[in-house]
Amino acid sequence: MAKILVTGATGCLGSELVRQLADQGHEVLAQGRDRALGAKFTGENIRFLAQDLTMPLNPQLLAGVDIVHHCAALSSAWGKAEIFQAINVSATHQLLTAARQAGVSRFVFASSPSIYANGSHRENIAEDAVLPEQFSSHYARTKYEAEKLVLTADDITGMRTIALRPRAIYGHGDRSLMPRLLAAIARGKVPMIDGGNSLIDITHVSDAARAMILAGEAREIGGEVFNITSGKAFSFTQLLDHICALKQQNPRRINLSYSTAMLIARGLEMTHRLIMPSREPV
Numbered sequence: 001m002a003k004i005l006v007t008g009a010t011g012c013l014g015s016e017l018v019r020q021l022a023d024q025g026h027e028v029l030a031q032g033r034d035r036a037l038g039a040k041f042t043g044e045n046i047r048f049l050a051q052d053l054t055m056p057l058n059p060q061l062l063a064g065v066d067i068v069h070h071c072a073a074l075s076s077a078w079g080k081a082e083i084f085q086a087i088n089v090s091a092t093h094q095l096l097t098a099a100r101q102a103g104v105s106r107f108v109f110a111s112s113p114s115i116y117a118n119g120s121h122r123e124n125i126a127e128d129a130v131l132p133e134q135f136s137s138h139y140a141r142t143k144y145e146a147e148k149l150v151l152t153a154d155d156i157t158g159m160r161t162i163a164l165r166p167r168a169i170y171g172h173g174d175r176s177l178m179p180r181l182l183a184a185i186a187r188g189k190v191p192m193i194d195g196g197n198s199l200i201d202i203t204h205v206s207d208a209a210r211a212m213i214l215a216g217e218a219r220e221i222g223g224e225v226f227n228i229t230s231g232k233a234f235s236f237t238q239l240l241d242h243i244c245a246l247k248q249q250n251p252r253r254i255n256l257s258y259s260t261a262m263l264i265a266r267g268l269e270m271t272h273r274l275i276m277p278s279r280e281p282v
Contacts, residue, residue: 003065005061006018013110068108069216162225199236
């Protein structure tokens with residue numbers, strides 16, 4: 001069994017990774033910033049270490065670690081560029097350097113397929129697909145910058161690195177995807193942009209975690225990136241219908257053209273930047 005560090009262990013993907021790895025009998029070091037959330041980790045082969053990855057690293061973080069699963073990130077559609085840069089890029093660079101010095105053999109990075117978004121429909125995208133000249137968000141841009149650092153750090157005689165791009169993770173611990181949709185349903189009004197026909201590919205957190213574990217075990221592969229997906233896309237309408245049936249709710253559906261939705265979004269973002277920049281627009 002290996003000693004494995006999971007960063008971002010209090011997040012959706014990180015917490016599932018910790019659970020699966022511990023169930024397999026590995027010694028798991030779970031990193032997070034919140035000690036209160038870290039208290040949920042129990043088990044003789046799990047230890048929580050409170051550490052802000054943007055600060056100097058505790059030497060205990062990588063001592064004797066064989067594999068690093070780097071899930072920690074600022075995952076949001078809203079926020080300041082410098083904060084995304086510090087958490088997603090600078091912290092990754094520091095962790096990579098420390099992992100190499102500590103003799104870590106395998107570094108698996110949770111990247112993001114949000115880097116593909118260019119304002120048009122994109123289906124069956126390969127890992128080498130052309131990326132947009134300008135990324136859709138600070139999150140997408142900084143995740144791609146971090147991914148490049150990880151893949152460049154691959155060393156066939158030392159630490160092997162690999163990156164995965166799991167698509168739209170949902171499940172226990174999700175604080176980004178489904179909560180936003182559930183909040184709209186609870187408000188009683190759900191915008192149906194262009195009729196709700198946009199395709200959405202979602203991945204359950206258990207599958208994303210399993211993919212991370214397999215990447216950590218694939219010793220012969222390094223310096224590569226892989227898309228991770230459920231393999232089935234739903235229209236927004238299909239997804240909404242399914243969730244409303246489960247929740248036994250029937251919110252009002254408001255049809256909006258793409259151009260109208262973008263106009264409203266720009267107005268909301270401008271207002272928030274001026275009046276309440278720390279709060280994400282609806």
